[in-house]
Amino acid sequence: MSFRPQPLPAxxxxxxxxxxxxxxxxxxxxxxxxxxxxxxxxxxRGLLERTGIDPAVPEQVIMGTVLHEVETTNVAxxxxxxxxxxxxxxxxxxxxxxxxxSVGVMSLCDQIALGRVQxxxxxxxxxxxxxxxxxxxxxxxxxxxxxxxxxxxxRLQALRQLRARDFLQLDIPTSSDTTTGLTMGAACENMVxxxxxxxxACDAFAARSHAGALAAAHHHAEQIVPVTVPGGAVAxxxxxxxxxxxxxxxxxxxxxxxxxxxxxxxxxxSRFTDGATAxxxxxxxxxxxxxxxxLAQVRDYLLTGVDSLEHEMLLGPAMSIPRLLARNxxxxxxxxxxxxxxxxxxxxxxxxxxxADARFVHERLGSDCPVGEIPMHxxxxxxxxxxxxxxxxxxxxxxxxxxxxxxxxxxxxxxxxSTCAGGGLGAALLLELSDPA
Numbered sequence: 001m002s003f004r005p006q007p008l009p010a011x012x013x014x015x016x017x018x019x020x021x022x023x024x025x026x027x028x029x030x031x032x033x034x035x036x037x038x039x040x041x042x043x044x045r046g047l048l049e050r051t052g053i054d055p056a057v058p059e060q061v062i063m064g065t066v067l068h069e070v071e072t073t074n075v076a077x078x079x080x081x082x083x084x085x086x087x088x089x090x091x092x093x094x095x096x097x098x099x100x101x102s103v104g105v106m107s108l109c110d111q112i113a114l115g116r117v118q119x120x121x122x123x124x125x126x127x128x129x130x131x132x133x134x135x136x137x138x139x140x141x142x143x144x145x146x147x148x149x150x151x152x153x154x155r156l157q158a159l160r161q162l163r164a165r166d167f168l169q170l171d172i173p174t175s176s177d178t179t180t181g182l183t184m185g186a187a188c189e190n191m192v193x194x195x196x197x198x199x200x201a202c203d204a205f206a207a208r209s210h211a212g213a214l215a216a217a218h219h220h221a222e223q224i225v226p227v228t229v230p231g232g233a234v235a236x237x238x239x240x241x242x243x244x245x246x247x248x249x250x251x252x253x254x255x256x257x258x259x260x261x262x263x264x265x266x267x268x269x270s271r272f273t274d275g276a277t278a279x280x281x282x283x284x285x286x287x288x289x290x291x292x293x294x295l296a297q298v299r300d301y302l303l304t305g306v307d308s309l310e311h312e313m314l315l316g317p318a319m320s321i322p323r324l325l326a327r328n329x330x331x332x333x334x335x336x337x338x339x340x341x342x343x344x345x346x347x348x349x350x351x352x353x354x355x356a357d358a359r360f361v362h363e364r365l366g367s368d369c370p371v372g373e374i375p376m377h378x379x380x381x382x383x384x385x386x387x388x389x390x391x392x393x394x395x396x397x398x399x400x401x402x403x404x405x406x407x408x409x410x411x412x413x414x415x416x417x418s419t420c421a422g423g424g425l426g427a428a429l430l431l432e433l434s435d436p437a
Contacts, residue, residue, distance in 0.1 A: 004327050005300045010285040014109035015294035016431070017119075017282040019401040020046045020225045023235040024275040024389040027128040031274040033230045036065060037072045040079035040125030043276035043394075046225025047121065048083065051280060053290055055084055058280070060120040061091035062107055064100025064393035068093075069132050075125060097421035098341065099303070099316075100124060101277065101396030102429060106301045108281040118286040124393035125276040136169040138162060177422055180309050184422055185257035185264050187313035188344045192263055194311045195350045199263035202345035203250040206268040206386045209342060210245035213383025217241075219409075220382070223401050240273060240389040268345040273389025277397025284434075295404035296415065296431040300328055306424040307364070314347040316426015317418035318354035322361050322369035324416070324428040332372025336412025337431075339403040340374075341395060341419040342384035351420070352379070382406065395419070400429070407433040 008014075022043055025031055031039055040063055048055055063076030072078045076091040085091075094103045104122035111117045138161065145158040176183050182190070213220070220238060227235045245267060255262035256269070280292075287294050304320040306312040317340050325331065332355075342348050354360045356373035382402055385395055396419055403415040415431040 004329065008113060010288070011283055012113050012115055013284040014112040014298040015282055015284050015287055016296050016298060016400060016404055017280040017287040017290070017292045017294050018047065018051045019223065019277065019279040019295065019397060020050055021223050021277040021394060021398055021401070022046070022227050022275050023224050024238045024240055024273050024391060024394070025235060026239060026389065027272045027274055029129065029239070029274070030229050030233055030235045031127055032129040034127060035072065035130055036067065036069055036125050036127040037075045037078040038082060039127050039227070039274065039276045040075060040123060041082035042227045043123060043125065043225065043278040044080055044083035044085065044121065047278040047280060050225065051290070051292060053280070056086050056089070057119050057290065058085065058089060058121045059117040060108065060111070061085065061089060062094055062104035062120065062122050063091065064094050064096070064104050064124040064396070066095065066097060066100060066126060066392040067128065067131060068095070069130070076123070079123070079125060097423050097425055098343070098392045098395060099419050099421040099425050099427045100393040102301070102419060102427040105279060105281060105298070105396070105400065105429070106303070109298050109301065112281065112283050119280065119282040121278055122281055122397070123276065123278040124397055126391035126393045127274045128272040128391070129274050133170050136166045138166045177309065177313065180313070182310065182313070183257065184313065184343060185269060187310070188347050189258045189262045189264055190311050191314060191350050192346050195353065197263070197346050197349050201349055202263055202268040203247050205345040205349060206250055207245055207247045209380065209383045209386040210241050210243070212381050213238075213241035213387035214243060216382035219402070219405060220388070222405070223398070238388055241383060241387040245387070264344055264346060268386065270343055270385040270390035273391045275389070275391035275394040277394045277401070279397050279400060294434060295401070296407055297434055299430040299432045300324060301429040302427070304426045306426065309424040313422070313424050314343055314420040315351060315354065316420035317351040317428065318360070319364065320426040320428035321355060321416060321418050322365050322371070324430055326366070326369045328430060330414065331370045332374065335414045335416050336378060336410060337403050337406045337415035338374050338379045339399045339406075339415065339417045340380060340384070341399060342380065342386040343390065343420055345386060347420060400431070403431055407431065
């Protein structure tokens, strides 16, 4: 690789200074009465309270979201104002499917490295309990015509275009990719057919995720700030990991995307979840001034796309991780902590297998890219999206916090965090522990 990141002075070295998240809850639960920006505000407010920093310290707020609410088109702005940050602080919203939170982190790291800012917040919010459902397209267009036409005959003419079926149809968001028309599950089944993986392996990995999340509940609790919802109930802990998600129980579930030949079930796929995260990104020097001990340094990051949206939609980690390691002069063995988003068990296992395949890596990414099999005990041992749920734009923040915390508790120097996303996108970030044990 021609580009290789160079060491930066403390004034321009990006660090993850602190991070919090709300509990991740199954949709249609306690967060049902909150709008997405309100959930995001809870994470922002929790970050300020936990760090004790002045609300004026963050110079920017960048918030990711996937399900956009039309009433809050800039959800970052509405959330930060609701959380009590100064109105002079600029805030903007980013959308790159499930990679949205990573884009916010990368943007702030770029600005810190350039000396543009010294501190900012990268956040993400998603509330599937409040999905923006629209009326049918014909009704929407007719209503706009009624606003523009003033006379009664013109309005009557516009109304004549409506049909009874228009009132029976709702435009409900789906997880389908616009270009291919495939849901993420159907796209993953295509990956299964191309690369090969067994149902048994997927169920075993999903069961492992739930067991790991339950065993690491105390670590996840450290990330969570309580959220009081209308009515007075308080969300303090994730309700998504299940003790009964055993291999035997998961094996009884039917496929949901390809009912005849598929292997993806409700048990080995991540499910819609509500939640929000907020990360304080600063320079190393600014963190010291604030009296904060950084969780980790952000050394490098990379965004990519896949070669085939139809057959490789969720192959982002395999397309990004080897390139990220190569341009930092690292091998797979140099990385101690691996956190890869678990959209589907099959997706994680296929990406892992591709990175261990020298032919795949060298033909797709170049002969200078390293090849390696991620040790299973180093991959998501505290559970992942299969067990903790997947509030799209909040998941990336959880992955980064978990990776940094694992570096501190498990030892080692480097961590890699990687995410796949709809649209055939991928991201990978390299974290480094400042003073490895």
